[in-house]
Amino acid sequence: MAHQPSSISPSIPTEREKFKFWMGFVKWLIVSVAITLAGLFIGSGFKERTTGIQEMQAFDKYAYPMLDADNFDVRWNLSEFFFYCYAHG
Numbered sequence: 001m002a003h004q005p006s007s008i009s010p011s012i013p014t015e016r017e018k019f020k021f022w023m024g025f026v027k028w029l030i031v032s033v034a035i036t037l038a039g040l041f042i043g044s045g046f047k048e049r050t051t052g053i054q055e056m057q058a059f060d061k062y063a064y065p066m067l068d069a070d071n072f073d074v075r076w077n078l079s080e081f082f083f084y085c086y087a088h089g
Contacts, residue, residue, distance in 0.1 A: 058085075 062078050
């Protein structure tokens with residue numbers, strides 16, 4: 001009597017099954033990287049927006065006294081502020 005393989009023993013995967021496995025893995029990898037990059041871009045956009053709002057608030061803090069003042073000291077402080085911002089990036 002010939003020995004028949006039991007249903008419990010693992011079978012050797014065919015080339016098609018190997019290809020399907022690797023294609024699924026590659027798809028998963030591409031989607032995972034795309035989701036991660038999208039999250040980074042969105043996070044960067046929010047961070048840039050927050051920085052822009054803070055810059056506008058700082059500008060408003062120093063620009064309005066400049067418009068109302070004829071005082072040299074106020075203008076000097078404003079010029080120091082802009083020098084610090086642009087000199088230090």
